[in-house]
Amino acid sequence: MINKERYSFIFLAILAMLDQLIASLFGVDFTYSSLSLVSHLCFCGCLLVVFHERSLNRFLYACLCGLCVGMFFTSDWLVKMLLFGLFGWAIGFFQEAMDQDHWVQFGIVFLMMFANDLICFFGAKIFGYLTMSFVKWFIHIEALTLIFNGVVIFVLIYIITVFMRYATIKDIRFKRMEKLKMQNIRRK
């Protein structure tokens, strides 16, 4: 039987590393002379992994994920923990709609990623860390980020769907084997 939690943790760790790799390959241009992108692989992956869980589990899984990312990869562990937790908990409200259609899954995760970026931007603006205008930020950073992560969400949905099917098949086989073993024991 597959331990889904363990695989989810490894999957999210790989996504967090990929985020860092993409950040080092395509760093943000702080002169804002060209377009930049910020990878949200781990954030989107986390939302797609936890939305099936119960509300408290969702929140705790997402908080832990944000905390690990913030501690080991960036230095904003508290902000990451709260944002991951908030969106991880909030995505559960759309659980039924997301189970019905992949497009809905895509749409909700995409909107939440955008909302996460908006909160970060306006937060930084309110606390005085950023002075650039919304339009400039949207054109130079957010536009390409949305396009890139939009494609990435589709890829993540595909990977998670394939993994879930594989896990289900494995579960069914395992249960069959258990059943056969039980039958054999009874015959003896």
Added chain:
Amino acid sequence: MRKFTRIQKRLLTTIVVLCILACAMFGLRQNSITNIGYSAWTYLKYGLIQYPLSSIGNAVNDFANLWHAYDDNEYLSKQLAEQKNYQTAYEDERNKNKQLEGLLEMKGGFGDAKTISVSVLERSSDSWLQTVTISAGKKQGVEKNMLVATSDGAIGLVESVQTMTSTVQLLTSQHLSNDIAIKMSLEDGTSVEGVLQSYDTEKKAYRVSLFDNDAIVTKGQKVATSGKGGNYPSGILIGEVKDVSLNDDSIISTVYVSPVSNMKSFDYCLVIGKEESK
């Protein structure tokens, strides 16, 4: 009261431990005494996560740059090949410029003489030392038997004239149709006259017959046109004396004169005629 499940307890414990650890690290960072602890944590974080990731990123970047290096190499190779072409083009233009400058300087020294600047249109390899076609004809005022000279000196006579072009018989031609009257200034202040009759292919020099057998001619003396006879003024350099051949029983001595230096290759020349020939 609601009880937490086992997984929730585990998650909560992990979160609390990590939060305490993160707060401790944050606190340590503020305290200068405990820099060692913070440095150790930073070193671990850098060594285990950030350094390997940035190394992978750099490796990918280096690999991507290989393609750029290949493109750069291709571009530079093309540039190098073009550079060679530019260099030869530059050399060619520089030579032409030099010739034109020489001609301009020469043109100013003829006073009333009629001069027409022309370029060489064709010089066939079959008759390289025989004829050339120049870019001026009747319309520009070229007439038969006018002298053609480069910046170094005389090179030929106009043989035939068309409307826009003319054919020039070079002085190195074996069948020179007209003799050219020449004059040599001697060291004692006198001068000796003669006629350029033909070109000796063996000696690679003009055969010039002097009318004064007693004249003392030495190698290196300049030979120029005398202006007597022909449709050109006097004083145009023909060449330098290369060899002298004296016959006791003859009233005429033969002098061999080497042609001007750029006879073998030239792009521009002057057609020179007397003012009366207009």
